[in-house]
Amino acid sequence: MEKGVVIDSRHTAEKEGQGLVARALTVDYGEGPVLGPLDLDLPERGIYTVLGPSGSGKSTLLRAAAGLLPDFGGSLSYGGRPIGSAGVAGADIRIGLVPQNYGLLPWQTAIANVRTALKIARPDESRARRGAAALRWLALTGLSGLEGRYPRALSGGQQQRVAIARAFAIRPDLLLLDEPFSALDAVTREDLQRLLLESWRQQPSTMLFVTHDVEEAILLGRKIVMLTAAAGPPVLIDNEAVFSLADEDKRDHDAFHEQTRHIRRIMRERR
């Protein structure tokens, strides 16, 4: 089970402005390539959504970016620093991950899960400040009153929100989200999509957001990375026209519907 939620290494990134860069990235778990070759240039402080059929390597891409894969071909870097099997080499870069299975520590309460991540990622902050941030993020994700519950006493959607609160609370430079809203009902999902965009505007991190949902990919992403069923190069889709619309208008706008049709067409062609 993935427990690598906070990967924190410190020093100063030399090349500011460079985000996540992949060159000829390939992954093979031992039975043939499952991802790539993939070239990506995702400038920092953007939200990028990743779409693709089941098994196309979306989680694998996030694992590689989180430094959780022991081996891969080609190269991957963030802020000009190589990402290896232990996060970003020698850089003051924080990476947050919301894995598909949430990765909560079962022996810790909801608030302790968030506090523990903060303690690792923000050791210089006071306990009081970290405690306040944990409470705030649990409240923002709709979990007030449930802070003292253990994961086993929370529903799947509530556990998922603890994982989201934890990832946002650490204020990572690079935030990797693997279908983070999949267990939520439609209304809560929309609330959290809004929360994600609002918090990104206040503090823009680089986000790589995996989703199965075409509408969600269009609502949230500045660019959309589409992986294909067979390993091979991804399709990169510019989504700036929708990304720059006011949140309330997006679904009503022609640009949103055009983009939806465009992506569905590509998905059918690439199936």
Ligand SMILES: Nc1ncnc2c1ncn2[C@@H]1O[C@H](COP(=O)(O)OP(=O)(O)OP(=O)(O)O)[C@@H](O)[C@H]1O
């Ligand atoms: N640890 C592993 N060992 C061997 N093969 C793996 C491993 N993890 C994933 N795979 C294989 O790699 C391929 C890509 O898997 P991955 O989980 O990245 O896909 P995905 O696009 O995230 O799928 P889904 O949408 O179903 O979550 C799949 O064929 C899967 O069977």
